[in-house]
Structures are given as structure tokens and as C-alpha cells.
Amino acid sequence: MPMSDLTILVTENPTLAGIPAALRDWSAAGLIRPFVWVPPATPNSRLIEARLVESGDVVVSSLGDLLARRSPRHVRIVALTSELVDGADSARNATSLAAAVGGAGGEIRTTLVQLVVTRLEAREGALTALEGWHNILISPDDAAGPTKPHTLLEGPASDEDIAQFALPAVAAVGALFDGVEAGPLDDTPVPPGATFQVLRVFARRLDASTVRDALQRQTLGLTDGYPLVLGAGGASATYVENIDLANLDMANGLWSRHLGILRSARQNPQLAQVESLGIWKAFRMLWSFLWASIKNAPAEWANKVIYTGKQWVATTATRAIFGQNSAFAVVVGGVRGQSASWQTQVEALGALENSLGPAQDGHHVHSRMDSLWQDLVSGGLTLLDGQPRRGDQMDAAKIGSDTGIIRFGRFLAPSRATDSFTDIPGAVRAATETDELAPYDTLQIRRFGTRLSALAADPIAGADASATMEKFQAWWRRVSATYTTKVSLRLSDEFERRLAEIAEYTAVLQAAQATTGIPDDIRHEQNRLASRLRFLLIALVLLITATITLGALAVIPWLVAGIALGVWMLGWLVSSVLTFLKGQRRLFQLKNMRAEALSKADAAEYNLAAAIRDARRCGDAYALLLQWAESLAIFASDPLGQASAQAGPNVGPGTDHPLAIQFGQAEVNDREVARAASALRRQFFPVGWLDSVWDAFLGSAGHLLGARGTMLLDEPALLYRQRAIQEDVLLPRWVEALTEQGVPGTAGDQTWERIVHTLQTTARDELERLLGQVRTETGAPTALNEFLGGLTAQVITPTGFPTTLFSASAITGDLMRPHVTWCREWSEGLSRTVVLAQISVPMPAEYLRPEARRHEDPIGNVGSSNGGATTRLVRPIVDDIF
Structure with missing residues (x-):
């Protein structure tokens, strides 16, 4: 060099x-x-x-x-x-x-x-x-x-x-x-x-490495929790006691800003007007039915009556469902009688969405989720450092007039590495097909709980399952109070609702499809009605023929014959209309049901496609949330990267030097170190101190990923725009690197350099007190001033x-x-x-x-x-x- x-x-x-x-x-x-x-x-x-x-x-x-x-x-x-x-x-x-x-x-x-x-x-x-x-x-x-x-x-x-x-x-x-x-x-x-x-x-030569390590550990370390930050006017923050409420409020505030990612617009069905069969309408329809009866085609006539309106034809969404039976079975949760994993369901949703055909512009437009992840992080940082107004509806917790912060990072974001549920016996593991549960994977947690409950009810396998259930419930009570888990709960709820919507709209389309054709009982009724009307018509013809014959033979006067003909005609008409009216009531009920099904099917067509896309978007967001939840957990547990810092070995120069050159080791005074650390934390950890720390953490992603992370070197915020479906997605690789190597100490080093500079300049007296006692190479303790000679x-x-x-x-x-x-x-x-x-x-x-x-x-x-x-x-x- x-x-x-x-x-x-x-x-x-x-x-x-x-x-x-x-x-x-x-x-x-x-x-x-x-x-x-x-x-x-x-x-x-x-x-x-x-x-x-x-x-x-x-x-x-x-x-x-x-x-x-x-x-x-x-x-x-x-x-x-x-x-x-x-x-x-x-x-x-x-x-x-x-x-x-x-x-x-x-x-x-x-x-x-x-x-x-x-x-x-x-x-x-x-x-x-x-x-x-x-x-x-x-x-x-x-x-x-x-x-x-x-x-x-x-x-x-x-x-x-x-x-x-x-x-x-x-x-x-x-x-x-x-x-x-x-x-x-x-x-x-x-x-x-x-x-x-x-x-x-x-x-x-004064070696203060032991004092440095002790001071750095107490100042930058989080063994006793996050520092109580100082706000405007010197007001100190306080630790939140109701952690569940603070995390719930922040999670609700997050989703209130991003409702658009959970559910798009739906169409309401335009219900057709109910059509009734009145006397006049029955009179008008009687003649066409009589003609159909004469031709012996009453069923064909009834089919034309029902389908005189809009003819419904299955469109893209319906064809996607009925043409993707296996994918649909996975989506609604049934695979060989067992619940499908959410990952499998997301894949099936992708297949269904692709089968819907292109969007209006020819390509599927994916929602931008970068603002969601930025707000997810902002909400977590606010709960830890009390910074107000990082985002609308996501303000810091207030306890009276004080700002509330969460004391430990694991209460905000539990980590897969340290907080997963793994106490699952072999028999339960085999029955539930679950080895471990990440604390923020709420979809998997719910499905495991459902299977475990069913297993616990089994008298044969219930012992292990019941013991596991107690441990599982205790674990869930603890992790369900955290911020990232509550965010995940809301998203998993929406995902499950979208799956239920898909099943609901599919049932509507299946009902509409079932209304095609004439039911056999209606067909039989139409045939019987046609027979009755033909009988009445034949009776009318016979009466008219007899009356005219009697009048021609002068058996009865023509005036009487004319009156009789009018009576026969009126009687036949009234009886035929009444018979027709009574016989076609069920036909018109079927016609109204058909119209209603068609109206619902039209809306269900649109809503089904929207529900599929929403479910796919929720599934993708859920997959990304698991990655961001873990990255936030790793960061919250050690934001300054002190856990990965390795103290260098203290290599001594030997002994028996001349008096002119002396080597000493500064001794740790626990009281002075604690006092100095407390003062430094108040100075260097104000409200909002995590902003720069997170920026350094995110900025180190490109270096942590090596050659793959080149694109992040100049713009680390590109991580927020990662999509779950990309083959070259960098987010999981970044989280994996963080899991293996820990949080880079960049921010911690920068903070420590500022602390050292302060101790060497404006807080020189504080430094002299910290180094006040020196142990020389002979082992004798001496005051710092005496050592410097x-x-x-x-x-x-x-x-x-x-x-x-x-x-x-x-x-x-x-x-x-x-x-x-x-x-x-x-x-x-x-x-x-x-x-x-x-x-x-x-x-x-x-x-x-x-x-x-x-x-x-x-x-x-x-x-x-x-x-x-x-x-x-x-x-x-x-x-x-x-």
C-alpha cells in the first residue's frame, strides 16, 4: 500500500x-x-x-x-x-x-x-x-x-x-x-x-480498549433497551407498557393509508325488474301458446318466453374458473381434502390471473408497493425512537403528554431466527406438515392452529397435540402483540377474504349456468297446460258446431243461437285465460329467477376477475411482507451493528522498558462508565435518531450482496420496489445475507466516531474521568496525570x-x-x-x-x-x- x-x-x-x-x-x-x-x-x-x-x-x-x-x-x-x-x-x-x-x-x-x-x-x-x-x-x-x-x-x-x-x-x-x-x-x-x-x-502509550469496550457497550448497546429519547424542550420519552395497543394503532394507521392494495372496486348487480303475469298479458300470450299447443311445441314456446331477454354467455373470468378446475380447487383451499399452503394458493392465483387474458393495454399493471414498505419501516422506527409525523395516521404513541417508545426490538418485530415456534413433536410435525412457524407468518400460523385443534380432538393422537397446543397458544399470545405480526394479520385476513370472494362469485356464476334450459317439471306442466287448453278449444269447437246446427235446423231461433255462441266464446275465453294464468305462474317465476341470475352473473364476471387480481396482489404483498418483517426484526434487534463487532486482541509490547517510555492500560470504573454512557445517550439519541441509522443500514445492502447488489449502490431505495414474482428479486438475498452476517456496523461506527470526537473536544473532562486510573506494565495502578508524567x-x-x-x-x-x-x-x-x-x-x-x-x-x-x-x-x- x-x-x-x-x-x-x-x-x-x-x-x-x-x-x-x-x-x-x-x-x-x-x-x-x-x-x-x-x-x-x-x-x-x-x-x-x-x-x-x-x-x-x-x-x-x-x-x-x-x-x-x-x-x-x-x-x-x-x-x-x-x-x-x-x-x-x-x-x-x-x-x-x-x-x-x-x-x-x-x-x-x-x-x-x-x-x-x-x-x-x-x-x-x-x-x-x-x-x-x-x-x-x-x-x-x-x-x-x-x-x-x-x-x-x-x-x-x-x-x-x-x-x-x-x-x-x-x-x-x-x-x-x-x-x-x-x-x-x-x-x-x-x-x-x-x-x-x-x-x-x-x-x-495509553491503551483504553477496555474502557472503550465498556463505554461502547453501554452507550450503543441495547441490552437494557432502546434509549429514552429527548424530544423538543428536553422532554424525555417513556417506555410503552401496553405494547399490544401501541403496535395495533400503528398497524391500523399503516393499512388506513394503503387500503387500495387490499381491495379494488366492485360492481353491484343491476337487478332486473320483477315481471308479473296479468290477465291482459295472459290474454295476449294465450294465442301464441295455443298455436304452440296445436303444433305440439309448448316447451319450445316456454323456452322462448324465458329467453326473450339478454342471452348470458360465459366470458373471460368464468372461462378462467371453469377452465382451471385444478387451480380453482387450490385457491379455495381444497387439495385432496387438505388445506393448501398459501404459497401454492398464490401460484394457483397466478395461473388464474394469467388465464383472464390481457388487460386493456395488453399488459398486467402491477401495483407499486414501495410506499407501503417505506411506511411499514417508518411505523416501526417511530415506535422505537418516537419521531412524530413520519406519516399521516402513523404518529408516535402518546402516553399522556409523553412520547411512548417500545423498549426492546423483539417487542416490535420478532425474528425468525430467535422467535419462531419450533417445539413441535414428531407426530404433530408429521400430521401438520409443519417444522417451524415464523412469528409473522400468520397464514401458516392460522392453518397450523386449525390442524392442531382437529388433531387435539383425536383421542388417539390428542396427548401430544394438546401439550403442543398449550405451548403454541402461549407463544402466539406473545408474538401476536408485535407490530409486524399485526400488520401480517391484517394482510392475511384480506387474503382469506379474497379467496372467500372468489368462491362466492364462482357460486353465482355456477348458479347462472344452472339456469340454462327448461326444468323437466316445468316442461311437464307446459304439456299438461297445452292438453287442457286443447281440450277447452275442442269443447268450444263442438259447442259452436252444435249451436250452429241447431239454428240451421230451426231447432232454436237464430237469436238464441247467436246468444249461445257468444256465451260459449266468452266462457271458453275466460276459462282458457284463467287456466293459462294459473298454469304459467311457475314459468314466470323461473323467468324472473333467470333474469336475476343473469344480472348477478354480469357483476360476478367483473368482480371475480377483480377478486382474483386482488388476491394475487395480496399474496405477493404477503410474500414481500415476510421479507421486510425479517429485515426489520434483524435491524430492530441490533440497529447499530454492535453484535457483529469484534473487539481486537490486546497485544502488549512486552515489559522492562526504560522509564522514558511507558505503556499503560486504562482501568474500567463502572460508575464513571455508566454515568458517561447515560449522558452520551441523551446527547446522541434524540427523537428520530433511527432515520440516519436506517439509511446507513439500507445503504449497505449493495455492498452486502456483492456483485448482485451493484444496482443498489447508487440507489438502495430500489429494494422497496422489488416484486415477489421477479426471478432476480434481491430482497430475499439481502435478508439471507443479514441473517448470516448481521447488521453492518456502519451506523454504529459513525455514531461512535462522533462520540469519540465529542469526548476529545467538548467533553474532554468526561474523558479524563473515564481514563482516570491506569495500570502500568508493572501492574501498579496510577492516576492518569501521574502516568503521563x-x-x-x-x-x-x-x-x-x-x-x-x-x-x-x-x-x-x-x-x-x-x-x-x-x-x-x-x-x-x-x-x-x-x-x-x-x-x-x-x-x-x-x-x-x-x-x-x-x-x-x-x-x-x-x-x-x-x-x-x-x-x-x-x-x-x-x-x-x-
């Missing part, structure tokens, strides 16, 4: 090879940044060997290849030399290395430093300055802080001890401390002439360098006091690193060569080293490390 700067350590003498070896241990512990070590050149080698040390790993390459890969803009070359032995300098390697870096091309800024390691009363080598370099002599003393008592480093020492006491200075000059990306000499011009400066470095405060009168290091002329000129104080503090989370360097004025090399050895320190420095008897820090064999 390219980096903007690079530090190269150069050693010539094996005596100093322990320094990069020890730094590698620090690198493995994650304390320092990558660096490069250039060991002594091998004979006849034309390339400069560079050993890149990163996270404890070593990669060997040529210097040219390394610079080409890293492309640094700033290179620090630190030549490690010593005056403890002759020939422990790196002048030859360092100058050739500087020339190689300068000739590598590009605009590389270089900082050249010769760092000389020394000890009092053991100085044997020459002190030779490099022209154009910062020539730095590490002060041979050790102290816990700039104003603390100092220990002089005297006498011979092992290579490991030399490395141990040189590490702070090497890490500071090389800007190797992790996070401190600048060294004290980076922007300092090289002093003129062959001069030296004395350097002393103090460093502190005054490194963060401005040192007014710093302690001078050891006077035995200087000549009398330097002491007379008061050159042994620090002239420049350089301090850097870097924070990573709650942990921090502090580095302070003290540098003297430049002086000639002879000022650092006292005329005689001194055994007293006139400025009050006390103590001495043990001559190399300290515990070794680094591995004794450098070749085994590199």
Missing part, C-alpha cells in the same frame, strides 16, 4: 542491529508504523537490500523496487551509529543510501539524521558529524518525565540494553509511533557546520542533560539545557500516544567530550544504571528475527 512517508534505518555495526529487531517486536504489537531496515551491505553487492517491516512481517527487496512500489513523498534516513565502540558508524552506508534515494526520481523530500547512541564512562569511539545531516546524540539518561528524577546510563552494556534505551529516540525521530506521523526534525533545517545536538525523548503540560524549567556528557566550555555556556521542546499527542478512539522530545542547541563535537570523567552530577541528577544487568527486551539472535 503506498504511503506518503517512509523511514529507513541504517546500521553498519552488528552492535546496533538489536534496535531494528526490537522495533519489529513493537511492529508486531501494532505500536509503530512500517519502516525499512537496511543492514550492512554484503561484499560485491550492487543493489541496496531493504527489509520492509510491517505488522511484524518482513519483506526483503531492493531499495529501488521498494521506492517504486511505495512512491513516498518524504523519506527519513536515520543512520544509527554509536561511540561506544570503534567503527560503529554508518557513514558509508548512509551516504550511499541518501544518494540512491535522491537518484530514484520523482519529488522525494528527505530528512537525513545521524543518531548516535552513547553511555557515560564507556565512550570509546569517535564522534564524527555528517555534513548536511542532523547529527543527534541520544542523551545517556533515563527518566519518567521531563521534570522527574533522572537515571544516568553508565558503563558498558549488552546489545539488548543499548537497543532498549535507544528505542524511544529512534521511534520519535523516525516518526514511527502509530498515529504520530511527524518527527521533531522533519521541518527543521540542518544546522550549519559539523555540529551535534543532544536529544531526549519521552513517550506514553507531565508530557502534555508545558515544561517551564526542564531538567538539563547530564553534565558529564559535556565539556567545561559547554557547561560554562549553559549548553546542557534543552533548547527546543517538541510535543505531539495522537488519539485513536479513547487510546492515546504522547511523544515529547527535548533538543539542545547545536554545538561542536568537542563540546560533547569532557576533559575528564566526572563521578558527580552537579545539577542534581541521581541514580545510575546497573551496567547492563536489565532484563532483555529483544530476542538475542537478530538473524532469527530477520
Whole structure:
């Protein structure tokens, strides 16, 4: 990975090879940044060997290849030399290395430093300055802080001890401390002439990971429930006690906004006017019936009477039903005498809908459900964070004047992974064909309950079923109070109603179909009536014939004969009309029933097609609801993604370091952590805080799905527009990925970064209290200020360098006091690193060569080293490390 700067350590003498070896241990512990070590050149080698040390790993390459890969803009070359032995300098390697870096091309800024390691009363080598370099002599003393008592480093020492006491200075000059990306000499011009400066470095590394974990767990974690948010005017929310009512109100508000998805418009049947058979109508119809009777076709005449109106013909919806008997059987819930699964019913509805034929524009227009799912989510978030008016009729719960929120996510949206009903014995499982019940799959839950009730009534299999029924009912009482389950209940009710509608309209069409033709009893009645009327007609003909004959024979006068003929005609007409009227009453009842059936069939045709489409839409919505319910459950249980966050291992730097550099572990004060967490939750969890968290959660879907989720990277809201029938639907894959990997910690990380920034700026006092107690590497507890040793405060009168290091002329000129104080503090989370360097004025090399050895320190420095008897820090064999 390219980096903007690079530090190269150069050693010539094996005596100093322990320094990069020890730094590698620090690198493995994650304390320092990558660096490069250039060991002594091998004979006849034309390339400069560079050993890149990163996270404890070593990669060997040529210097040219390394610079080409890293492309640094700033290179620090630190030549490690010593005056403890002759020939422990790196002048030859360092100058050739500087020339190689300068000739590598590009605009590389270089900082050249010769760092000389020394000890009092053991100085044997020459002190030779490099022209154009910062020539730095590490002060041979050790102290816990700039104003603390100092220990002089005297006498011979092992290579490991030399490395141990040189590490702070090497890490500071090389800007190797992790996070401190600048060294004290980076922007300092090289002093003129062959001069030296004395350097002393103090460093502190405070590991606050345990305090961080405790504070993060109490601030961002939801073990004790969702935070009681603060509303306008600082009013605090309260936890909802009647969870069932709060969830029911929100679910009702959701469906009141989206009724259109549940049921489309229906047609009312235009009932035909009831037609009665009166005397005059009977008189008029008598003649046509007489003619039909004479032709012996009364049934044909009756058929024409019934069908004189509109002739009903089965249209698309009816043909779909009667042409898809198997699909219809599945839809109304009967498959081999058992209830069909809702998934099978939705598939059958799809087949029926497709058989209805194309819509007016040639394509089926699917309803947009994105607003439904957005409101589903909004309602759930409102119940958890109290945000008012996320949507009409979906306001936050009110408990008096307070805003009510649900305390735990599982009370809002139970998850399939943790809240499913699985306590189903084998016999019951086989009989009900159910292995588990998701808490929001209410269609399956209802059908399981129906089967289980029937099974419990069976005296043979009732024992296991009854025990299962008790557990099932207790489980259902708990999950039925949740928000997503109540939303699912409403949708499943509508789905079942649509199926009942389909069965109802089908019965209407079947009734209309049954009215075709003439029933046999009506046919027989028409034949009998025709026989009676023919008899009356024959009787009339005989009477008329007899009367005319009598009149012609002068048996009776023609006047009497005329009167008799009128009486016979009137009698026949009245008797025929009355007989016809009485005989056709049932025919007209059948005609009215036929007209009514036709009218109902016309409306049922339209309504059946609408019910099929509505049921299909409800089924698709139900399938999508199960996915959104699970995603909301996963989110509600861990919105900030803290459950998937893994705390990194605490890798220590080892022990037995010099006093100048100390490593400490901040100790957890439970009371301070609880108090700080409570204050932070009030500040960072206001009303509506879940909006940005949900946006981050939804925005991570594209990354979570990998290559399949590319389309969601720029527009994650496309998830709301997913349809259940699409083959490439991404919603189930997203939910599956969430189930496996948990909620991404994006929002939690962002929130934690804002919390840390607040603690490091406006709430600095709070942070100091949290880190108030530190346990050092020796195991002794100490206060934070004591541990830092005054490194963060401005040192007014710093302690001078050891006077035995200087000549009398330097002491007379008061050159042994620090002239420049350089301090850097870097924070990573709650942990921090502090580095302070003290540098003297430049002086000639002879000022650092006292005329005689001194055994007293006139400025009050006390103590001495043990001559190399300290515990070794680094591995004794450098070749085994590199």
C-alpha cells in the first residue's frame, strides 16, 4: 500500500542491529508504523537490500523496487551509529543510501539524521558529524518525565540494553509511533557546520480498549433497551407498557393509508325488474301458446318466453374458473381434502390471473408497493425512537403528554431466527406438515392452529397435540402483540377474504349456468297446460258446431243461437285465460329467477376477475411482507451493528522498558462508565435518531450482496420496489445475507466516531474521568496525570542533560539545557500516544567530550544504571528475527 512517508534505518555495526529487531517486536504489537531496515551491505553487492517491516512481517527487496512500489513523498534516513565502540558508524552506508534515494526520481523530500547512541564512562569511539545531516546524540539518561528524577546510563552494556534505551529516540525521530506521523526534525533545517545536538525523548502509550469496550457497550448497546429519547424542550420519552395497543394503532394507521392494495372496486348487480303475469298479458300470450299447443311445441314456446331477454354467455373470468378446475380447487383451499399452503394458493392465483387474458393495454399493471414498505419501516422506527409525523395516521404513541417508545426490538418485530415456534413433536410435525412457524407468518400460523385443534380432538393422537397446543397458544399470545405480526394479520385476513370472494362469485356464476334450459317439471306442466287448453278449444269447437246446427235446423231461433255462441266464446275465453294464468305462474317465476341470475352473473364476471387480481396482489404483498418483517426484526434487534463487532486482541509490547517510555492500560470504573454512557445517550439519541441509522443500514445492502447488489449502490431505495414474482428479486438475498452476517456496523461506527470526537473536544473532562486510573506494565495502578508524567503540560524549567556528557566550555555556556521542546499527542478512539522530545542547541563535537570523567552530577541528577544487568527486551539472535 503506498504511503506518503517512509523511514529507513541504517546500521553498519552488528552492535546496533538489536534496535531494528526490537522495533519489529513493537511492529508486531501494532505500536509503530512500517519502516525499512537496511543492514550492512554484503561484499560485491550492487543493489541496496531493504527489509520492509510491517505488522511484524518482513519483506526483503531492493531499495529501488521498494521506492517504486511505495512512491513516498518524504523519506527519513536515520543512520544509527554509536561511540561506544570503534567503527560503529554508518557513514558509508548512509551516504550511499541518501544518494540512491535522491537518484530514484520523482519529488522525494528527505530528512537525513545521524543518531548516535552513547553511555557515560564507556565512550570509546569517535564522534564524527555528517555534513548536511542532523547529527543527534541520544542523551545517556533515563527518566519518567521531563521534570522527574533522572537515571544516568553508565558503563558498558549488552546489545539488548543499548537497543532498549535507544528505542524511544529512534521511534520519535523516525516518526514511527502509530498515529504520530511527524518527527521533531522533519521541518527543521540542518544546522550549519559539523555540529551535534543532544536529544531526549519521552513517550506514553495509553491503551483504553477496555474502557472503550465498556463505554461502547453501554452507550450503543441495547441490552437494557432502546434509549429514552429527548424530544423538543428536553422532554424525555417513556417506555410503552401496553405494547399490544401501541403496535395495533400503528398497524391500523399503516393499512388506513394503503387500503387500495387490499381491495379494488366492485360492481353491484343491476337487478332486473320483477315481471308479473296479468290477465291482459295472459290474454295476449294465450294465442301464441295455443298455436304452440296445436303444433305440439309448448316447451319450445316456454323456452322462448324465458329467453326473450339478454342471452348470458360465459366470458373471460368464468372461462378462467371453469377452465382451471385444478387451480380453482387450490385457491379455495381444497387439495385432496387438505388445506393448501398459501404459497401454492398464490401460484394457483397466478395461473388464474394469467388465464383472464390481457388487460386493456395488453399488459398486467402491477401495483407499486414501495410506499407501503417505506411506511411499514417508518411505523416501526417511530415506535422505537418516537419521531412524530413520519406519516399521516402513523404518529408516535402518546402516553399522556409523553412520547411512548417500545423498549426492546423483539417487542416490535420478532425474528425468525430467535422467535419462531419450533417445539413441535414428531407426530404433530408429521400430521401438520409443519417444522417451524415464523412469528409473522400468520397464514401458516392460522392453518397450523386449525390442524392442531382437529388433531387435539383425536383421542388417539390428542396427548401430544394438546401439550403442543398449550405451548403454541402461549407463544402466539406473545408474538401476536408485535407490530409486524399485526400488520401480517391484517394482510392475511384480506387474503382469506379474497379467496372467500372468489368462491362466492364462482357460486353465482355456477348458479347462472344452472339456469340454462327448461326444468323437466316445468316442461311437464307446459304439456299438461297445452292438453287442457286443447281440450277447452275442442269443447268450444263442438259447442259452436252444435249451436250452429241447431239454428240451421230451426231447432232454436237464430237469436238464441247467436246468444249461445257468444256465451260459449266468452266462457271458453275466460276459462282458457284463467287456466293459462294459473298454469304459467311457475314459468314466470323461473323467468324472473333467470333474469336475476343473469344480472348477478354480469357483476360476478367483473368482480371475480377483480377478486382474483386482488388476491394475487395480496399474496405477493404477503410474500414481500415476510421479507421486510425479517429485515426489520434483524435491524430492530441490533440497529447499530454492535453484535457483529469484534473487539481486537490486546497485544502488549512486552515489559522492562526504560522509564522514558511507558505503556499503560486504562482501568474500567463502572460508575464513571455508566454515568458517561447515560449522558452520551441523551446527547446522541434524540427523537428520530433511527432515520440516519436506517439509511446507513439500507445503504449497505449493495455492498452486502456483492456483485448482485451493484444496482443498489447508487440507489438502495430500489429494494422497496422489488416484486415477489421477479426471478432476480434481491430482497430475499439481502435478508439471507443479514441473517448470516448481521447488521453492518456502519451506523454504529459513525455514531461512535462522533462520540469519540465529542469526548476529545467538548467533553474532554468526561474523558479524563473515564481514563482516570491506569495500570502500568508493572501492574501498579496510577492516576492518569501521574502516568503521563507531565508530557502534555508545558515544561517551564526542564531538567538539563547530564553534565558529564559535556565539556567545561559547554557547561560554562549553559549548553546542557534543552533548547527546543517538541510535543505531539495522537488519539485513536479513547487510546492515546504522547511523544515529547527535548533538543539542545547545536554545538561542536568537542563540546560533547569532557576533559575528564566526572563521578558527580552537579545539577542534581541521581541514580545510575546497573551496567547492563536489565532484563532483555529483544530476542538475542537478530538473524532469527530477520
